[in-house]
Amino acid sequence: MASVNSARKYDTKRSDKVIVVVVPFVAQGHLNLLVHLSRLIASYNLPVYFVGLSVDIAAVKPRIEGWSPSDYPTLRFHEFPAPPAYLSNTNPTMECQSYLEFLASAMNAAAYLRSPIGSLLKELSPKCERLVVVHDALMVNTVKDAVVQNLETYNFFVGSAFHDASLVWEVLRKILHVPSFLWKLVGRFVLPAGAVVPDRLPIPSSCYPPEFFKFIVDQRKTNAFCKGNLFDACRAIEGPYLDLLAMVYKLARKGPVWGIGPFNPVVTKRNTKTDQDSSSKTPRHKCLEWLDKQPPKSVIFVSFGTQTVLSDHQLHELAEGLEQSGQNFIWVVKDLTKGYKNTKINLPAGFEERVEGRGLILRDWVPQLEILDHVSTGGFLTHCGWNSCMESMCRGVPLATWPIQYDQPRNAILITEVLKTGIPIKDWESRDEITTSTTIRNAIRRLMASPEGEELRNKAAEAGRAVKESVMEGGISRLEMDNFIAHITR
Numbered sequence: 467m468a469s470v471n472s473a474r475k476y477d478t479k480r481s482d483k484v485i486v487v488v489v490p491f492v493a494q495g496h497l498n499l500l501v502h503l504s505r506l507i508a509s510y511n512l513p514v515y516f517v518g519l520s521v522d523i524a525a526v527k528p529r530i531e532g533w534s535p536s537d538y539p540t541l542r543f544h545e546f547p548a549p550p551a552y553l554s555n556t557n558p559t560m561e562c563q564s565y566l567e568f569l570a571s572a573m574n575a576a577a578y579l580r581s582p583i584g585s586l587l588k589e590l591s592p593k594c595e596r597l598v599v600v601h602d603a604l605m606v607n608t609v610k611d612a613v614v615q616n617l618e619t620y621n622f623f624v625g626s627a628f629h630d631a632s633l634v635w636e637v638l639r640k641i642l643h644v645p646s647f648l649w650k651l652v653g654r655f656v657l658p659a660g661a662v663v664p665d666r667l668p669i670p671s672s673c674y675p676p677e678f679f680k681f682i683v684d685q686r687k688t689n690a691f692c693k694g695n696l697f698d699a700c701r702a703i704e705g706p707y708l709d710l711l712a713m714v715y716k717l718a719r720k721g722p723v724w725g726i727g728p729f730n731p732v733v734t735k736r737n738t739k740t741d742q743d744s745s746s747k748t749p750r751h752k753c754l755e756w757l758d759k760q761p762p763k764s765v766i767f768v769s770f771g772t773q774t775v776l777s778d779h780q781l782h783e784l785a786e787g788l789e790q791s792g793q794n795f796i797w798v799v800k801d802l803t804k805g806y807k808n809t810k811i812n813l814p815a816g817f818e819e820r821v822e823g824r825g826l827i828l829r830d831w832v833p834q835l836e837i838l839d840h841v842s843t844g845g846f847l848t849h850c851g852w853n854s855c856m857e858s859m860c861r862g863v864p865l866a867t868w869p870i871q872y873d874q875p876r877n878a879i880l881i882t883e884v885l886k887t888g889i890p891i892k893d894w895e896s897r898d899e900i901t902t903s904t905t906i907r908n909a910i911r912r913l914m915a916s917p918e919g920e921e922l923r924n925k926a927a928e929a930g931r932a933v934k935e936s937v938m939e940g941g942i943s944r945l946e947m948d949n950f951i952a953h954i955t956r
Contacts, residue, residue, distance in 0.1 A: 484955050485594040487515045489583060489601035489609055491624075492554075492575045493568075495853050496602055497526045499624050499698055502729035503600065505533055508541040510951045515590070517583060519575060520545040521554045531730075531835065544586065549578040569678050580608045587612045598954045600696065606685040618954070620694045620721075625852045625873040627699035627725060628880040631707035633670065634714050635663050658713070661706035662884050668875040668894045694721035696950065698852065701725045701942045702932035703859065703885060724950045726943055728856045728933060730835060751833050753796055754840065756826050760794050763844030763923065766866070766914055767837050769798040770849045774870050778812065780900055785817050787906025788825060793914045796826045796837060838863050844923065845913045847891065850874040855881060862930030864922040866913050868892045868901075887926040889913055 486507050490500035497518065504516040516523070523543050527535065535541055548554070553571035591597050591614045599619045601609050609619060623630060635657075639649045646665075653663065671679050695715060701708055704725065712723040757765060768788070770776070776784070781799075788795050799813070818827055834854070837843055838861045847866040848854045855877050858865055865888030867878035875894040882890050891909040892901045913919045936943040 483595040484598055485513050485515070485590050485596075486598045486600060486954070487517060487583075487587065487590065489517055489579075489599060489605050491602040491604040492519060492522055492572045492579075494525075495851065496604070496624050497522055498529060499729055499853065500600075500602060500622065501526050501530065503622065503696075503726075504541055505535075505538055506726070506729070506947060507600070507951070508538040510955075511540060512951070512955070513540045513542070514538075515542050515544045515586070517544045517546070517579075517586065519548045519552065519554070519579075521548050521552070525554065546579065546582045549575060566675060566677075569675060573678070573681050576605055576608050579605075580611065583608060584612045587614050587617065591616055596954070604682065604685055606688055606692075610688055610691060618693045619691060620696060620954075621692045622696045622698075624698055626855070626877055626880055627697050627704040627707040627711060628884065629852075629873045629876045630697075631661070631710045632663050632667055632876060634711060636667065638714070658706045658709035661710055664879055664883050667879065672894075673872055673875055692721060694950075694953070695723045697723065697725050698727040698729060698856065699725040700727050700856075700933050700936050701946065702936045703929055722953070724946045726947045726950065728860055728937065728943075730853070730857050730860065751836070753826055753828060753832060754836055757796075757837070757840045757842040760842040762841050764914070765794040765796060765840075765842045766791075766845040766847055766910055767796050767834075767843055767863075768847040769832070769834065769854070770868070770870065771851045771854065774849055777900075781812075782814050783900060783903045784906055785814050786903035787910065789817065789821055790903060790907040791910040791914070793910055794824050794842075795821075796828065796832075798828050798832055835861075845910075845919070847910070850877040850881065852877055859885075859887065859926065859929050860933050862923070862927035864888050864913060864919070864926040866891045866909055869894055869897075885925075885929065887922060887929055889918075889922065 488500050488504045488507070490497045501516055504514050508514040518526075523545050527543070535543070551571075552575055553568050587597060587599065587609075595616060597614060597617050599609055599612075599617060600622050601619060603621045603623045606621070635653075639646075644652060650665075657663065673679075674682065695711070697704075697708065697711075699708055708723055708725045715721060715723055768784075788797065813827070818825075835857055838846060838858055843861075843863060845866060846854070846858045846863050847868060848858065849870045850865070850867050851872075851874060855865070865881050867881055867888050868891045869875040869878040878888075878890060878894070881888040889909060889912055891906060913922065935941050938944065
């Protein structure tokens, strides 16, 4: 999987029968994952079209890590002009009033792409025996109306298998009108071995803005025509939940399920000074030089992704908690800027001077994979976006969870209650409350400087080894991908 660096020698005559079109949702995390998926499919010597708005594709290409599009001659980037007043989520410095504007723009763009993508599919259809469309699960309505005889469509889910499996399990209970206490008994006999669905899970509608939640539900309602389902999930850690989804989807005639994650490189280059390639002309990021000077497993990495906005009050409590913890840390603060404008954040007076040498404040892009892979990194305080969770698990780094929105609350439960490779700092029930510096301080100390934290690190390292093995030759994720390719080229 992530270790594949060149095209495999599949029968070209067989490959000529199939063209694959990959349709991502117009948001940064979705685009990044699906361009990696496009690379993996192209590695089987299949023609692949990665489609999207020109402004988004222009932003995605420079962020590709670990491979070059030029290494995959069958991979093509097919661009469409952006609609008027389009706010690209790939440009975090663009000024707007709130992230809700980005969401509205993304939903409008999904509808706008329906016509040009439909025209492209009609153009490609006569050139192959089977036209395969792998579309983001949020782009069902964008491709559903394409009138093409030889078309097959497959859903791609960017979140965890646990997230969708737990939702499906709850929906089944409501459809069958089974009381909660009886449903637990049913679960003992029906749930796949190893599958645990906690009693208290966040209500989906509470995790998304109302308009976006309706948009997601509408996609799910019109999903009956797809031929299969791909997940950014690894059976080594989420096997029971992929099995549950496979069981339910088979009954619903929604096609097979494949767990083909992770997509990020499971091993990064130059994560310590001694590992640096002397022939490389690219300088290491300053944070890696700083990490080289810290003791092993002593640094907690703090980052909330590209969409999170914390109040000034909460920012100050977080700063004080980090200071009081006494732990070394790297804190990415640029992404917490209000209004998504590239301006400096007002941290507590004197904070940076007081933590100098122990804490590193970064306000620009950081090499997250290399930070997580560094021997000095011992924990990750995260919003629990699935990309960050997977990147951390691949590297055996335990998490301190602080979910903000979307699938993050259920991802946090997977990490803390199911896999037990992290601890909660903030749970979803207290999302509207300020998390105090004392709570933050105590959680960081638990993760970084306690026997419990050491046990979490051991569990995380074990999960990381299993994930790495899954993407190697003969590993379960590689076999799942082989199986999917065999299915679409049958």
